[in-house]
Amino acid sequence: xxxxxxxxxxxxxxxxxxxxxxxxxxxxxxxxxxxxxxxxxxxxxxxxxxxxxxxxxxxxxxxxxxxxxxxxxxxxxxxxxxxxxxxxxxxxxxxxxxxxxxxxxxxxxxxxx
Amino acid sequence: xxxxxxxxxxxxxxxxxxxxxxxxxxxxxxxxxxxxxxxxxxxxxxxxxxxxxxxxxxxxxxxxxxxxxxxxxxxxxxxxxxxxxxxxxxxxxxxxxxxxxxxxxxxxxxxxxx
Numbered sequence: 001x002x003x004x005x006x007x008x009x010x011x012x013x014x015x016x017x018x019x020x021x022x023x024x025x026x027x028x029x030x031x032x033x034x035x036x037x038x039x040x041x042x043x044x045x046x047x048x049x050x051x052x053x054x055x056x057x058x059x060x061x062x063x064x065x066x067x068x069x070x071x072x073x074x075x076x077x078x079x080x081x082x083x084x085x086x087x088x089x090x091x092x093x094x095x096x097x098x099x100x101x102x103x104x105x106x107x108x109x110x111x112x113x
Numbered sequence: 114x115x116x117x118x119x120x121x122x123x124x125x126x127x128x129x130x131x132x133x134x135x136x137x138x139x140x141x142x143x144x145x146x147x148x149x150x151x152x153x154x155x156x157x158x159x160x161x162x163x164x165x166x167x168x169x170x171x172x173x174x175x176x177x178x179x180x181x182x183x184x185x186x187x188x189x190x191x192x193x194x195x196x197x198x199x200x201x202x203x204x205x206x207x208x209x210x211x212x213x214x215x216x217x218x219x220x221x222x223x224x225x226x227x
Contacts, residue, residue, distance in 0.1 A: 032213045043117070043220035044156075044204065051213045089156065099144065099211035100169060103156035 002027050006090045006104035013080055013111050021075040021107045023064075023090035031092035033057075033066050033073040038087045038106070047075075047088070080111045115139040117219035119205050125225045126195055134190045134222045136205030145188045146206040146216060147180065149173070156204065162188065195226045 007022040025033065032051045036044040048057030053068035062077045073090060090104040118137045126132050138145050147159040160170040162180050179191045188207075192199055202223050206216040 034215070036218070041220075043119075044206075044218035046215050046217070049215060091156075093213070093216075095212060099208060099214055099216070100158045100161060101146075101148070101156075101206075101216060102158070103148075105155045 002031065002092060002094055002102045004090050004092055004102050004104040006088075006107055009087075009106070009108040011107060011109050013109070015082055015111055015113055016079045017111075019075070019077040019080045019084075019109065021088055021090075021109070023073045023075065023104060025071050025073065025090075025092050025102075027071075027092055029094070029096045031095055033064070034091045034093070034101075035062070035064055035073070035075050036089045036091060036103075038089065040086070044089065080109070082111045082113055085109055085111045115217075117205055117207055117217050119203075119219035119222050121222060122220065123223045123225075125227065128197055128226055129194050132192050132195055132224065134192075134203050134205075134224070136188045136190070136219055137186050138188055138205065138207030139217055140186070142207035142209050142217070144168075144208045144211060144214075145180075145182070146208075147190045148204045148206065148218075149201040150204065150221075151198075151201045159190075159203075195224075197226050200224055200226045 034049045035047040037047045048059040050057040050066035056065045064075045087106045094100040120135045145162040150156045160174045161168045202221045205219040208214040208216045
């Protein structure tokens with residue numbers, strides 16, 4: 001079946017530190033992969049996506065590469081800011097049906113000044 | 114920028130009561146979804162809706178749940194007789210299409226069943 005596993009949080013970093021949030025997946029088909037971010041009190045906002053192997057999604061300094069061989073889609077940012085503090089969700093979309101999404105459990109990131 | 118909106122933001126209800134959660138999807142989107150997140154757990158798919166009918170539903174989406182698009186803008190989730198375990202954050206989402214399409218999520222409704 002389809003599932004997403006992402007690293008447990010919370011992750012606490014100092015400003016300008018390097019960020020990696022690990023995400024691995026299992027899928028029966030060939031999914032698209034997404035990272036969503038949830039700021040306090042707000043909904044899920046798309047951060048980036050990748051639709052095929054070796055694609056790199058990027059936005060706001062965040063990057064993630066679709067690695068089919070390792071079934072991974074790790075989120076990285078070279079220098080985090082306090083404003084990046086949020087919960088990050090990795091997700092895959094089921095290409096066999098009506099685009100049902102499967103989410104990871106979310107990783108809370110705290111960035112300290 | 115167009116966005117998905119949801120009302121209310123919070124709802125408290127007594128066990129056994131009916132609740133209706135409302136969503137206004139992005140206007141040119143054709144596919145609509147409900148997800149829920151029980152505190153501390155994953156965001157889970159409930160149901161997808163297209164062309165005025167359910168296209169897919171999960172095991173969670175039993176006879177107590179129903180969805181409706183009563184007019185050209187609203188998309189509602191009804192829980193007929195709420196249970197304690199229905200307490201969760203409920204997210205509405207919409208997308209233009211299905212294949213490789215991004216889903217756009219609303220801010221959620223936090224439902225508390227007492």
